[in-house]
Amino acid sequence: MTTDTTRTAVPAVEARGLHVRIGASHILRGIDLTVDDGEVVALLGANGSGKSTLVRSLVGILPASQGTVSLFGASLGRQVPWSRIGYVPQRVSAGTGVPSTAAEVVASGLLHGRRLRLPRDARERTLAALEQVGLADRAQHGVSELSGGQQQRVLIARALVREPDLLVLDEPVAGVDHPSQTAFAETLAGLVRQGTTLLVVLHELGSLAPLVTRSVVLRHGRKVHDGPAPLPTAEHAGDSHVHVHPHEGDDEPTVSLIQDGGFGS
Ligand SMILES: Nc1ncnc2c1ncn2[C@@H]1O[C@H](COP(=O)(O)OP(=O)(O)OP(=O)(O)O)[C@@H](O)[C@H]1O
Numbered sequence: 664m665t666t667d668t669t670r671t672a673v674p675a676v677e678a679r680g681l682h683v684r685i686g687a688s689h690i691l692r693g694i695d696l697t698v699d700d701g702e703v704v705a706l707l708g709a710n711g712s713g714k715s716t717l718v719r720s721l722v723g724i725l726p727a728s729q730g731t732v733s734l735f736g737a738s739l740g741r742q743v744p745w746s747r748i749g750y751v752p753q754r755v756s757a758g759t760g761v762p763s764t765a766a767e768v769v770a771s772g773l774l775h776g777r778r779l780r781l782p783r784d785a786r787e788r789t790l791a792a793l794e795q796v797g798l799a800d801r802a803q804h805g806v807s808e809l810s811g812g813q814q815q816r817v818l819i820a821r822a823l824v825r826e827p828d829l830l831v832l833d834e835p836v837a838g839v840d841h842p843s844q845t846a847f848a849e850t851l852a853g854l855v856r857q858g859t860t861l862l863v864v865l866h867e868l869g870s871l872a873p874l875v876t877r878s879v880v881l882r883h884g885r886k887v888h889d890g891p892a893p894l895p896t897a898e899h900a901g902d903s904h905v906h907v908h909p910h911e912g913d914d915e916p917t918v919s920l921i922q923d924g925g926f927g928s
Pocket residue numbers: 685686688690708709710711712713714715716717753
């Protein structure tokens with residue numbers, strides 16, 4: 664993580680009028696999003712609402728058909744300080760088809776556009792990142808031997824090993840068992856205390872609820888809510904329950920913060 668004193672009030676993420684089309688599908692329809700330094704923003708919405716498309720376009724994987732994206736004040740491209748940014752894609756296999764160990768996958772997180780050789784302390788940093796996700800004892804295991812949830816944790820470690828200032832996570836705990844989710848929430852809480860900015864796609868706030876400072880909700884490729892994080896609650900149907908997930912028969916999640924009078928649905 665950057666510890667210099669030159670960090671300014673430049674937002675970690677700034678998207679303006681972002682549209683993404685894939686083939687004939689118009690998926691994102693004019694998204695404005697700012698994530699300030701130190702914020703923890705949850706990106707919520709029903710299946711297919713465009714969350715993954717949004718984070719993939721923010722990190723430059725999907726080109727925008729219209730609009731702009733800046734990361735730490737730099738327009739998407741070579742000028743972005745990629746070494747300061749970690750990204751964990753939605754659950755995919757960490758395997759590449761090429762036999763690789765968990766440690767090798769994690770160490771690859773230390774490489775980026777301008778750094779094509781591993782730093783001297785790569786081994787220690789790799790092990791420390793695997794330790795953070797509870798997989799230090801699997802460092803030399805082939806990733807294809809690991810379970811799906813363990814592979815997801817390897818990908819999380821690959822993002823953490825950079826000690827990023829901005830961490831973009833696409834449903835990081837989907838398919839991860841409850842104890843590992845709790846441990847992961849603690850790891851993230853530690854990073855947030857050190858000043859890491861988080862943008863995290865979630866279906867439910869779940870174990871990350873206490874960390875979230877703001878929630879953004881998408882529907883059909885548009886932003887329909889951007890505001891304070893809902894209060895965490897254990898009560899599904901309680902007065903303060905926040906509906907951010909679809910119920911049977913819904914084609915959209917109901918988004919309402921009943922306790923505060925609601926912010927629309
Ligand atoms: N490569 C693609 N080609 C065509 N359409 C796509 C492609 N990727 C995504 N889409 C469409 O874009 C829309 C948004 O998908 P996206 O994966 O961003 O949604 P999401 O909110 O992340 O969903 P989920 O909660 O299921 O992960 C969906 O209708 C999806 O079918």
